[in-house]
Each structure stands twice: as structure tokens, then as C-alpha cells.
Amino acid sequence: MTINIGAIAPVAPAAPAVIEAQKPKRSLGTLPVSLATIAAIIAAWSLTSAYGLVSPLFLPSPLIVLKAIYSVAINGFVDSTLAQHTVASLLRIFAALAAALVIGIPAGLAIGTSRIGKGILDPIVEFLRPLPPLAYLPLIIIWIGIGEASKITVIALAMLPPIILSTAAGVKSAPADFINAARSFGATRLQILAQVILPSAIPSILTGTRIALGAGWSTLVAAELVAASRGLGFMIQSAAQFLVTDIVIAGIIVIAAIAFLFEILARLLERWFVPWAAHR
Amino acid sequence: MSVLSLQSVSLAFRADRDSRETRLVLDGVTLHLASDEFIAVIGRSGSGKTSLLNLAAGFLKPTSGRVSVDGADITGPAADRAVVFQDDALYPWLNARDNVAFPLKLRGVAKGERRLRADELLAKVGLESAGTKNIWELSGGMRQRVGIARALASEPRFLLLDEPLGALDALTRTRLQQFLLKVWSESKTGALLITHSIEEAMLLATRVVVLAPNPGRIIADIPASFGKQLLSGKSLQDIKISPEYRRLHDGLTGLIHADSEEEAA
């Protein structure tokens, strides 16, 4: 009996190992731990509220925040429903993203492919990049007024540097052989740019877009705190003025949830549009 | 018939990034490739083979000397000289068929016709069912065949091949050598093949050129007829045991070997 087990034992563990190696690995390794962390935070929050350790004025319970989300969704707050606030914010983000892509990708291509382009644009990008967008928001309001245009401009300016720099980096990453191959088939400069360099740069541009969305999203909320009559940032700011803490927290959670969805969307786009990037 | 000529071509690279000193990589190389020839260039690593091909392609400009096609100096790469690269340089965002059709697209050939022509070429290289495959789904040998089909789609007068079979296993390599020979014989293009393999050079080329290093210069330019024998149906084994083959093989080995002893001394 013991001999049998001894003989089989060394073989048995090997079998699952082989199956595991054949399965493509998924990066779900940290997910259970992350979920547990979130659960722990919510539990601690609930307990804090339940035992009255902190006044509900400062920290309402999770349930109250959930009710606040529901109430803002149905009845609205400061003249708009949650959906209207959210749509107002999203429209600004996407308008700014469109503008930043339209300007940023050609600018990045110019930096990456031409000395003159680099000479002209580098100082501008390097000036803009470290500036907190809120530092130039007042100036932009002076220039183009307090309407939608100024908010979209500030958000777009915050999105520009990552898009420009990632495009330029993507251009540099195009293998010399790719370009030489096209040249030996008689490609013109424009054809090389459009059909070799740009496609090579797309994975990098997508990464830059992801970073830009993050930068744009934080700028958006800040810009709406200063000047808006609708939007998630405005909703939070108004709620804070009346000390409606549950709506403040509700707004923060919605903003975090949307940022998280952006991240997932960006990853899906990468998987759909540049599946080859993983095989370089 | 066209001729691609390198006349007393020398090439120097800067020794360091910031220094003015230069290092001679090719010294007075003269080579004429007619569009019905198959020239194989052999030489040790670093002897300047790739540099030679890059000059012929127009990727590099000679420090002195001339590179010309039919007497006219070349100004850079052009569609009459298509290159096949050692690491295939296929575009991963295009499938196999679109890679092959790429040179046609550059020329503005209509989509339907492009597809037709690309499928023909894929069939010619034995990949008729791989047209819609992604590049990363292909084996190394399949990729090189796609690369060759892509170069052929360009309908060049000269095919410039930089160790296209270097990364392949011995069996695949032998198969692709015969395939390359057949493609060349049917295509009426001049071929310049860079290779490390004496055997490959002998079996494919109508002329074998030996490049000695430091600086790179041609020390032998020998006609060979084994490719013709293969094409006319003679078996690989019979060719390899012929005294003629042994003699040339020994001679070329000696040339490359002698040269490395000289360096060691």
C-alpha cells in the first residue's frame, strides 16, 4: 500500500503543471486580494458610521451615500439629474479628446520625423507639460470667456502633452527595416508616414491616449469646480457648499467609476485595434 | 537586360559618435549584377556584406565610388531594387495577403486586382491558404516566403536578399533554397544574396563572391553552375559528391579560413 502511493506520488503533481503551462496566463492573480481590500474598506466605513465614531455630517454611512446616488439619479441636484451632470462632463471630455488627438497626433508625427518640427514644438510641449492646468485656466477664461469653450480648451491642453509625446515616441519605435522595406518598394515620404510610421506608432498613441484621459478627467473636475453650471465637478462643489456630504461622496464615487470604465475601455480598444502589438 | 553596378565603391563609418575619425568598412568594391545573374556574397561576420547590400539598395551612400543601374547613378532606394530582410520586416498590422499586396498599393493598383495578384504570388510561394493569416501566426519559413512574395510583387529588376534564410532550421532552409532558386529562374530578375553559408552560395548562385574583412574587399569572384544543374533535375546528392563541387567548396572554405588565420596572426 505505502509502496504504491510512493510510486504514484511523484507523477501526480506533474500532470496539472503541464495543463497549466498550456493555458495562456491571465493576469487575474491580484483580483481576489483587491476585492477583499475593497470589501474591508467598505466594512470599516460601515462600522465607523454604525458606531457613530464620526459625525454623519463628515462621513455618512455607505447606505446613505447609496441613497444619495439614487436620489440624485431620480430627482437631481442643483437643477440637473446625475445623468445630466455626467453627460455634461463626458461631452467636455470627448470634445477635448477629439481636439487633442486632431492636434496632438500630427504634432507628434512632426516632432518624431523632422528636425525642424522637433525644434519648433519641443519647447512648447516642454513648457506646457509641467504646468498644472488650473494655473492657466484663469488666463484662458480671460481670453475666451467662461463658457464651454474655455473648459474644453483647458482639458484639451492637459491632454495634449501625453498624446504628442507618445506619438513622437511611437514614431521613433518604428523599426528601420519597416521603413527601408517601403522605400525599396518605391514608397513616397507621405506614403511611408501614413502607411508605415503611423501604424507603427498606434500602440504608443493608444497608451498616450489612456494617460491623456486620466489627465483630462482630473482637469475636468477641477475646471468644473471653478466655472460651470452642470457637471460632476460642479455637483460636488455645490454639495460641499451646502455641506451635503453624502452627495459629495456620491459624486466622487461616480467619478472614480467612470475613470475605471475608461481604463477598461482603453484596454479593450487596444486588444481590438492593435492585437499585433502584443506580438512585436 | 539591366545591370546594377558598384564601381570602386568605398564606405567609411564614423568610428565613434562624436569623433571625426572614420573606419573603412568597404574598400574599392567593384561588382556588376546583370538581371539574369544570381550573385551570392559570402564572408565572415562584420566583413561588410550587409553594408554592400545597403549600398546596392540605396539605403547607404558610398563614401567614394559609384552605384548605378544601367549607367545612371542611383539617388536612393527605388522600386527597381526590392529588398528581402533577414528578420522579414513584414508589417504586423497587415495580414499575409495585404503584406504581399503592399508594393502594389503604393503604386495605386485597385483593390480587386491587388488581391488577385497577391493571391497568385502567395500560391507561387506555396502559401495559398495563408492569405488571411496574421503575421505572428506564421512560422519563420512561412514569413520569409511571404517576404519574398512581397518583394516579387514589386516586380523589381533586382532582388536584394540579406541572409533571408539565416534564421531557419536546416531542413526548412534546404527547402527554401530550392524554392528561391526556382522563383529566381522564373522571375527574370537579378539576385544578390548575402549569406554565411558556403553551401547555400554554391547551390544557388551563378557567381560566388567572397568578401574579406577589415576593410571589406572582394578577394574572389567565381562562376558556379550547380544551381543550373539542380534546376535541370540533377539530385542534390549527386551534385554534392561531384569532384567539381568538392573542389570549389574546399577552395571557398580555404579563402574564408585563410583570411581568419591572417587576422589571428
Ligand SMILES: Nc1ncnc2c1ncn2[C@@H]1O[C@H](COP(=O)(O)OP(=O)(O)OP(=O)(O)O)[C@@H](O)[C@H]1O
Ligand atoms: N551604421 C553603422 N555605423 C558604424 N559602423 C557600422 C554601421 N553599420 C555597420 N558598421 C560596421 O561595419 C562593419 C560591417 O558591418 P556589416 O553589417 O556590413 O557586416 P556583415 O558582413 O553584414 O556582418 P554579419 O554577417 O554579422 O551580418 C562592422 O564592423 C560594423 O560594426
Ligand SMILES: [Mg+2]
Ligand atoms: Mg549582415
